[in-house]
Amino acid sequence: MFACIYIPNFAVAAALRAEPELQAHPLAIFEGKPPLEKIIAVDENAGKLGIAAGMTKAQAELCPALALRPRSVWQEYSAHAALLDCAQSFSPVVEAAACDTALLDLRGLESLFGSFSRISRAISGRAVALGLNANVAVAANPDAALLAARGFPGSTIIPAGREAEQLGSLPVGVLFSDRLEGEARKSADAFLETLHRWGIQTLRALAALPEVALSERLGQPGLRLQQLARGAASRTLVQVEAPLVFEEAVELEHPIVLLEPLAFLLNRLLDQLCARLASRALSTQELRLTLELSNYTGMEDNWESAGIPSESDTSDQAIGKSSRAMWGQPPKPALSEVEGAARRSETPRLAGRQTKFTRSLRLPLPMLDARVFLKLLQLDLQAHPPGAPIVKIHLSAEPARLRSAQGGLFLPPSPEPEKLELTLARIAGIVGEQKVGALELLDTHHPGGFRMRRFVAEVARKVPQKNTPDSEQAQSAVTALRRFRPPLRAHVTLESGQPARIVCLKKKEAQGEVLWKAGPWRFSGDWWERDAWARDEWDLALKNGESVSFYRLVHDLLGGAWFLEGMYD
Amino acid sequence: MLAVLAAATRRGEFCALIDASDALNPQSAAAARVDLDRFLWVRCGEDDPRRRGDAGNTHSKRQNAGNWMKFHNRDTAETRLEQVLRATDLLLESGGFGLIVLDLAGVPQQSARRIPLATWFRFRRAVEHKPTILLVLEQQPIAGSCSSLLLQLGVLSTHSELTPKGSAVRPAHAQLLAALEINVELVRSRWERKPARSVRFETKSAWAG
Numbered sequence: 117m118f119a120c121i122y123i124p125n126f127a128v129a130a131a132l133r134a135e136p137e138l139q140a141h142p143l144a145i146f147e148g149k150p151p152l153e154k155i156i157a158v159d160e161n162a163g164k165l166g167i168a169a170g171m172t173k174a175q176a177e178l179c180p181a182l183a184l185r186p187r188s189v190w191q192e193y194s195a196h197a198a199l200l201d202c203a204q205s206f207s208p209v210v211e212a213a214a215c216d217t218a219l220l221d222l223r224g225l226e227s228l229f230g231s232f233s234r235i236s237r238a239i240s241g242r243a244v245a246l247g248l249n250a251n252v253a254v255a256a257n258p259d260a261a262l263l264a265a266r267g268f269p270g271s272t273i274i275p276a277g278r279e280a281e282q283l284g285s286l287p288v289g290v291l292f293s294d295r296l297e298g299e300a301r302k303s304a305d306a307f308l309e310t311l312h313r314w315g316i317q318t319l320r321a322l323a324a325l326p327e328v329a330l331s332e333r334l335g336q337p338g339l340r341l342q343q344l345a346r347g348a349a350s351r352t353l354v355q356v357e358a359p360l361v362f363e364e365a366v367e368l369e370h371p372i373v374l375l376e377p378l379a380f381l382l383n384r385l386l387d388q389l390c391a392r393l394a395s396r397a398l399s400t401q402e403l404r405l406t407l408e409l410s411n412y413t414g415m416e417d418n419w420e421s422a423g424i425p426s427e428s429d430t431s432d433q434a435i436g437k438s439s440r441a442m443w444g445q446p447p448k449p450a451l452s453e454v455e456g457a458a459r460r461s462e463t464p465r466l467a468g469r470q471t472k473f474t475r476s477l478r479l480p481l482p483m484l485d486a487r488v489f490l491k492l493l494q495l496d497l498q499a500h501p502p503g504a505p506i507v508k509i510h511l512s513a514e515p516a517r518l519r520s521a522q523g524g525l526f527l528p529p530s531p532e533p534e535k536l537e538l539t540l541a542r543i544a545g546i547v548g549e550q551k552v553g554a555l556e557l558l559d560t561h562h563p564g565g566f567r568m569r570r571f572v573a574e575v576a577r578k579v580p581q582k583n584t585p586d587s588e589q590a591q592s593a594v595t596a597l598r599r600f601r602p603p604l605r606a607h608v609t610l611e612s613g614q615p616a617r618i619v620c621l622k623k624k625e626a627q628g629e630v631l632w633k634a635g636p637w638r639f640s641g642d643w644w645e646r647d648a649w650a651r652d653e654w655d656l657a658l659k660n661g662e663s664v665s666f667y668r669l670v671h672d673l674l675g676g677a678w679f680l681e682g683m684y685d
Numbered sequence: 686m687l688a689v690l691a692a693a694t695r696r697g698e699f700c701a702l703i704d705a706s707d708a709l710n711p712q713s714a715a716a717a718r719v720d721l722d723r724f725l726w727v728r729c730g731e732d733d734p735r736r737r738g739d740a741g742n743t744h745s746k747r748q749n750a751g752n753w754m755k756f757h758n759r760d761t762a763e764t765r766l767e768q769v770l771r772a773t774d775l776l777l778e779s780g781g782f783g784l785i786v787l788d789l790a791g792v793p794q795q796s797a798r799r800i801p802l803a804t805w806f807r808f809r810r811a812v813e814h815k816p817t818i819l820l821v822l823e824q825q826p827i828a829g830s831c832s833s834l835l836l837q838l839g840v841l842s843t844h845s846e847l848t849p850k851g852s853a854v855r856p857a858h859a860q861l862l863a864a865l866e867i868n869v870e871l872v873r874s875r876w877e878r879k880p881a882r883s884v885r886f887e888t889k890s891a892w893a894g
Contacts, residue, residue, distance in 0.1 A: 528698040529816055531781030539779035543727055543772045551728040552772075555711050555721045566711040571725045573699055573781065593688040593888040595865050596713040598791070601706075601730070614857050634860035655862040663840060666862060682710060684865060684890075685686075685790075685840075 117222045117232055117276075118258045118353070121203055121239060122251045122265035123195065126216035126295065127157040130195035131185045133247035133388070134366060138183055146173045147187040156187060190365040198246040198392055200358040205242060205395040206235065211258070211353040214293055217265070219258045219353055236271040246391050255279060260347035263319070266290040279347020284320030291319075291341055307341070310334070319345035360396070363512040364388050371410050371505030378506060379494050385511045386486040386493075393513060399484035400513035403477040405493060408508035473502040480572040481533045482516040488534045495541040499549070531573045540571060561641050562649065563681070596685045597668060603679035606669065615654055615669060620680055625660050626667060632657035636671070650674055655684070686786055686822060687717035693818075694720035698783025701725040701776050705769045706791025716891035725782075729768040762796040770804060777811040777819070785812075787821045797827050805831035826872070835873040841866040841885065864889050 123129045127145045132138055142161035146153045153173035165179050176182055196215045203210040206229070209221035222235060229235045236252045243250035253264035256276035260283060264272045267286035274282045288311050292304035310333075316322050322345040330338045343349045364385040372378055382405075393400060475496055477489070519533075531539075543552045553568040604626070609617040615633060620626045633656050640650035650673040657664050666684035671677075686702075693700045700723060702709060707730045715721065769787060776785055789797050805828040812819045821828060826835055870883040 528696060528783055529781050530699055531779055535779050536781065539775045540725075542775050546771050547727060547729050547768050551730070553726065554724060555714065555726055557711055557715055557721070563712075568726070568728075572722075593867075593886065594713060594717040595862070595888040595890040596687050596717065597710040598706075598708040599710050601708070632860070633857045634862050635857055654857070655860075665840070666865065682708075684862065 117254055117256060118261045119206075119220050119222050119232075119236065119239060119252060119254045120213075120258070120261035120265035121199060121218045121220070121243060122253075122262070123199060123216040123243075123248055124251060124266075124269075125157055125159065126195065127187055127192065128159045129216075129248055130188070130191040132159075132249075133195050133198070134188070134191045134384070135185075136247065136384075138185075141183040142167065142179070142181055143183045143185065144176050145185055145187050146176070148173075153186075186369075188367055190367060194364050194388070195248060197358070197361070197363070198248060198388070199243070199250075200356070201392045201395045202239065202242050202246050202248070202250075204358060205397075206239060209353055209355050210358070212356045212358075213258075213262060214295060216295060217262060217293070219262065221353055222254065233271070233273050236273060240271055242395060246395060247388060255347065257347065257350050258353060259344050259349040259351070263290050263344065263347070266293075274347070280320070280323055280345075283345065283347050284318060284323065286319045288316060288319060288322055288345070291344055307334070307337070360398070360515045361512070362389055362392055362400070362515060363510065365508065365510040367508045368506065371507050373505045375494065375497060375501075378497070378509070379490060381509055382493055382511065383486070383490050385509065386489050389511060389513050390484055390486040390489070393484055393515060396515070397518060398515040399482035399518045401479050401482045401516040402514035403479075403489060403493070404512045404514070405475045405477070406510040406512075407473040407502050407506045408510070409471045409473055409502055409504035410507045471504065473504075475500060479537060480570055482519045483534055483537070484518070485534050488538055491538050492541050495538075495545055499545060533573060536571075536573050561639055563639075597682040598685045599682040600680060603670065603681045606678045606680045608669070608671075608678040615656065615678075618656070618658065618669070618680075623680065625665070626658060626680055626683075628658050630656050631659060631664060635669075640673070648674065653681075686788065686820070687714055687719060689820060690714070690724065690784065690786065691717045691719045693784040694723040696783070697723075699723045699725070699781060700784040700786070701727065701782050702786045702788060703727045703729065703769050703772050703776070704788045705729050705765045706788070708788065708791050713891070725776075727772050727776075729765045729772065762793050763799070766792060766796055766800065770800065773808065773819075774811075777808065777817070780815065780817070782817055784818045784820065787819070789821060789823045789827075792823075794824050797823055797825075800827060802829055802831070805829065832873070833875040834871075837870040837872050839868050839870075841868050861892075862890055 128143055131143060131145055142165050143159045144155050144162045144167050145157040147156045148154050151174070155167065155169050155171045155173065155176050157169060158167045162179075162182055165182065167176050167179060167182060173184065176184060192215060196212075199216070199218050200210060200212060203218040203220045207220040207222060207225060211219040213219050222232065225235060226232070229238060232254045236254050239252045240250060243252075251265045251269055251272075253261045253268060253272040253274065255261035255264055255274040256279065260274060260279040263283055263286060264274055267283070267290045272282075289308060292308070296304050311317075311322065316325070322342055325342060327339060327342065330342055334341070340349070366381055366385065368381075372381075389400075475493070477492055477496060483489070540552055550568055552571070554571040556567050556569045558565040558567060600623075604620050604622045606626075607619040607621075608615045615630050617629055618627050633654055635654035636652035637654075638650075638652050640648075642648045643650075652671040652673060654669040654671070656667050656669050658667060659665075668681045668684070670679045670681045672679065690700050690702065695718070700719075702724070704727060707728045709726060709728075714724070766789075769789065773785065773787055776782060808819055809831045821832070826832070864887045866885060866887055868883055868885050
């Protein structure tokens with residue numbers, strides 16, 4: 117058995133997938149260059165208002181309730197990819213028959229998904245989850261399934277041997293895709309016109325025509341159409357290997373400059389991406405956000421008045437300065453701006469040079485949570501604003517296998533990776549990106565020989581407790597040094613080449629006679645580099661009130677200065 | 686502190702240190718055998734992103750001279766404290782850590798005392814029913830009755846002779862800071878109503894073997 121997933125009115129479906137809130141409005145899709153834009157597709161509500169394909173955009177605009185959207189190749193590309201994801205989440209043998217049609221082989225899937233009616237319902241449900249309202253038909257051959265999906269709304273099951281009977285009531289128009297163009301469209305129209313002249317309206321009437329007579333008049337294509345009408349055509353699927361590319365994009369009619377409307381759109385794109393990844397049982401470890409920016413000098417004056425400092429990430433520093441100001445401003449009505457940007461289709465596209473702004477979000481572990489992704493992107497964009505109005509948003513996800521982890525009952529708790537990633541991003545926003553993470557010691561004797569790396573909460577591994585001498589030694593406390601960052605400049609009085617008295621202006625308790633000293637311990641390194649270092653270290657005891665404090669004093673042999681580097685604790 | 690962190694990471698717990706004065710010495714942590722893979726270090730300090738953003742260009746400085754001066758006039762300790770408290774809130778909310786250490790030892794007492802008592806109550810509520818220990822290092826007790834256990838630590842002396850009398854003074858290069866003697870006094874405990882007790886132990890320097 118074969119199933120066909122068909123998206124009726126594909127251009128409208130792609131637009132509705134990108135903007136689900138338009139489902140309540142009459143919608144028309146137009147195409148062409150101004151002023152010759154024409155309506156190419158309308159939804160049911162728009163049809164009731166008298167809007168039809170072929171009208172000019174100016175005519176359609178007379179209807180005030182109508183939402184007009186330009187045809188978007190990106191939206192249709194994403195909808196097609198989602199359609200294939202839906203099909204491939206059920207069967208590995210999938211044919212992309214057209215941009216709005218996918219055929220899949222269901223042989224052997226009953227044991228996995230149940231009966232064919234259950235499979236067709238599951239396919240419909242998955243398509244809805246991906247933002248597509250699809251017709252699903254199951255039949256014994258691919259073409260019968262295709263015709264049934266084109267002709268019958270919802271889910272249809274055609275038992276084997278009853279194809280002609282079930283398909284008979286369909287109009288002959290379903291034999292041809294409504295998205296044919298050019299010569300194919302002309303040829304299809306010619307066929308249909310001929311059939312109409314003969315009084316053939318349905319597939320049953322076409323199937324009943326004598327084969328020889330039909331062959332004499334329409335040739336082999338006519339016989340092929342008759343076989344299709346009888347549901348008797350048989351062929352194998354042309355399997356398509358859909359690449360694992362997960363991309364979503366939205367083009368804006370009106371540029372947006374605030375973070376909130378951008379977050380609104382990102383949320384929608386992330387939901388779509390995550391639904392597609394989930395349908396393929398995948399997650400992602402890297403998200404790439406590309407924003408196309410528009411430089412519009414007319415808005416610069418307003419931004420200047422915002423008066424908040426900026427730091428541009430784009431090549432155009434002047435625009436970067438002013439635009440970042442808006443990103444730091446309190447939110448204005450965000451949704452209204454998005455809707456306004458989308459609905460005011462008559463607004464001319466802003467002229468100016470476009471630049472691209474790219475941010476990459478690498479995750480320590482594969483994740484699949486749109487809300488977490490959105491928050492991480494928001495935090496990232498707050499720290500690195502794009503610096504100019506945005507006219508296009510492109511979001512792609514690098515697929516990765518789903519994380520399989522199971523916590524143990526007797527293992528210590530560990531932070532949830534998603535929560536932890538959000539927390540770390542928020543803390544990085546407070547203290548700085550390089551100031552939070554895990555420690556990594558470098559293979560050097562330099563006192564600053566460490567670096568910060570990403571903190572990853574792996575699944576806790578229970579460490580066995582061994583009562584070995586080594587572990588007992590490990591449990592004994594170590595004298596720790598509390599570092600002063602940066603080191604404190606000290607004035608040192610020497611006696612016999614050794615520190616005898618210290619004055620530190622920045623730390624009043626760290627001054628006075630040296631009660632005890634050990635050293636010098638000489639260190640040097642990197643003499644082959646520009647940043648060579650050489651130093652003498654002293655351990656000192658200074659009187660601090662009634663107690664004694666121990667410090668590390670450092671003499672920079674290259675610079676000659678003395679520093680208090682830390683205090684022993 | 687490092688001994689507590691090492692013990693917690695040895696048990697397989699994840700630990701976090703919120704370092705108000707960026708004072709941790711990584712080599713000391715490694716010498717104390719803290720499992721660095723399970724140890725999150727939050728370094729608070731003057732590298733506030735908001736300041737870095739403001740310092741971007743001359744245009745910004747001109748536009749925001751007022752704000753910039755305000756930032757400079759603010760006590761850096763207060764900025765650090767603000768960072769510490771916000772980071773602590775986030776980590777407590779995140780959960781999953783066995784031990785969270787707030788190192789306020791380098792913060793001036795006047796600033797540390799300005800932390801409202803409500804903050805400590807909030808922290809206590811956050812860890813009350815969780816397997817998380819919140820350890821606060823401070824110069825003076827500031828958490829009040831919110832703390833379940835109050836310990837006072839102090840350095841007593843060193844094994845090296847500080848002021849040798851009647852014996853020949855050894856040269857500096859023959860001396861070694863081998864160990865510190867620490868006195869720990871149990872000041873208050875929520876669970877035990879016993880008089881204050883104290884205990885002494887030694888901390889060995891990493892190079893003393």
